[in-house]
Amino acid sequence: TQLLEQSPQFLSIQEGENLTVYCNSSSVFSSLQWYRQEPGEGPVLLVTVVTGGEVKKLKRLTFQFGDARKDSSLHITAAQPGDTGLYLCAGSGSTLGRLYFGRGTQLTVWP
């Protein structure tokens, strides 16, 4: 059973398009993190959201944490080929520090 459900699993778009990736759970998390992973490498942290309703922006990427701290979204504006990669959301509980990962969204942006 996957604690965090990500959608879509695959996304293939043209350069310049906008997209949104969703991360949903029935559980409440203390914080939620978004990672990006490229082939042959480990995940790299993009952002951590902590407060319900929080919105964080990182250049063309906008991250939102749901009011109830059960879900999150990642919106990319004007996608570029350099955005291609596997995007993973991960939730943190209140103890021990382990992360619960979603299955990821494989994004491909074509020039």
Next chain:
Amino acid sequence: GAGVSQSPSNKVTEKGKDVELRCDPISGHTALYWYRQSLGQGLEFLIYFQGNSAPDKSGLPSDRFSAERTGGSVSTLTIQRTQQEDSAVYLCASSQRTSGSRETQYFGPGTRLLVL
């Protein structure tokens, strides 16, 4: 280098053999995590170390899997009598804080294990 390093980067083994995977965390990081990433799956938690002790081993899939950490630094993940379903990328991460929910886990590049 300053990041998390793992060795070997790739490992091909025959079913039934034992393998050892090594993780060198970032210097000074007290927490160390092992995760497994199978094709099409997210990262699956295996075990967590705080110093040399492992307060959370709940993710180890069977008793064929074990891990240790010595000197509060290097960790070794051992898989005995490997099976084909053990084929995956094994990722190690380390962090500086273990309390609260705002620690950042820094991941190594992983060891790609293929069991034939």
